[in-house]
Amino acid sequence: MRGIIPNVSRARDYMERHGVRAVLASSPTNVAYFTGFECWLYEKYTEDVLVIGAQRARKEAFSLLAESGDIVLVTDSYSSLFAWELVGVELLCYGSPLAVSGKGSRSPHARFFRDALSSQKQTPAEALAAALRLRGVTSGKVAVEADSIRPETLRSLKREFPRIEFLDGWLLIRLIRMAKSETEVRLLTSAARVNERALYQ
Numbered sequence: 585m586r587g588i589i590p591n592v593s594r595a596r597d598y599m600e601r602h603g604v605r606a607v608l609a610s611s612p613t614n615v616a617y618f619t620g621f622e623c624w625l626y627e628k629y630t631e632d633v634l635v636i637g638a639q640r641a642r643k644e645a646f647s648l649l650a651e652s653g654d655i656v657l658v659t660d661s662y663s664s665l666f667a668w669e670l671v672g673v674e675l676l677c678y679g680s681p682l683a684v685s686g687k688g689s690r691s692p693h694a695r696f697f698r699d700a701l702s703s704q705k706q707t708p709a710e711a712l713a714a715a716l717r718l719r720g721v722t723s724g725k726v727a728v729e730a731d732s733i734r735p736e737t738l739r740s741l742k743r744e745f746p747r748i749e750f751l752d753g754w755l756l757i758r759l760i761r762m763a764k765s766e767t768e769v770r771l772l773t774s775a776a777r778v779n780e781r782a783l784y785q
Contacts (some may be wrong), residue, residue: 590618590718591721592653598759599651605724606716607760608648614757617674618647619657623666626659644708644734650719658711661697661704668696672719672735677704678711704719709740727753 595607609615616622626645631638631675643663648656654674659668661679671675677700705711716722728738742750764772 589765589767589771590649590655591760591763591768592649592655594765595649595760596651596653598756599649599697601637601729602756603725604727604751604753605651605721606726606738606755607756608613608712608726608728608733609647609649609757610644610729611719612642612645613727615645615647615657617761618649618655618736619667619674620670621645621647621657621659621667623659623663623696625666626663635777644737646708646712646733648715648717649717650721654719654720656715656719658708658715660708661701663701665697673713675700676715677701678706678708679704680706698724707740708734709737709744713744716741716748721748723747725749725751727751727756729754730755 599605607618609618612622623645626643627645630640631643632640643660645659645663648658650656655672656673656674656676657670658676658678659667661677664675664677667673667675677738703714705714716726720731724747726748728750730738731754739748742749
């Protein structure tokens with residue numbers, strides 16, 4: 585399932601025009617826009633609620649839009665089950681190592697979770713690095729949401745990819761979202777009609 589379908593053709597046009605090889609979003613609103621992933625667990629809970637002694641900060645999630653048009657969602661393993669119905673989005677997880685038996689439930693949820701854990705990385709930065717490498721992005725320009733990505737995560741990426749120029753992409757993301765695709769217009773129109781019926785009928 586997907587909610588808003590991102591305007592990928594517009595995004596790729598801007599990316600090609602400015603030589604940007606990938607767009608990395610990290611705010612919940614923009615992650616939801618690019619991937620359809622909306623999860624109360626990572627949006628509301630801070631890490632210290634789940635892990636004693638952890639920092640009081642929102643759990644990290646990211647969307648990566650590559651120059652090819654491929655979309656990758658990076659999130660923690662515990663939140664990954666909220667992404668199991670997403671279509672057209674690759675999933676990469678991070679978190680503490682977990683031993684999950686292949687036995688037990690054969691439900692789609694259980695299979696999805698086992699698959700997610702099979703390629704899990706330990707940290708958000710490691711998962712992002714894997715996503716970039718899988719898309720062949722090891723040099724050039726990458727646009728990031730500088731005001732929402734954690735400084736330590738960005739520093740790790742810069743150390744890992746010295747040939748990538750990480751740029752503040754807040755304006756690029758705004759420009760991508762500014763013009764709605766035909767699919768977005770249909771979805772927004774449908775949502776407006778549902779609201780009107782709820783108000784006036």
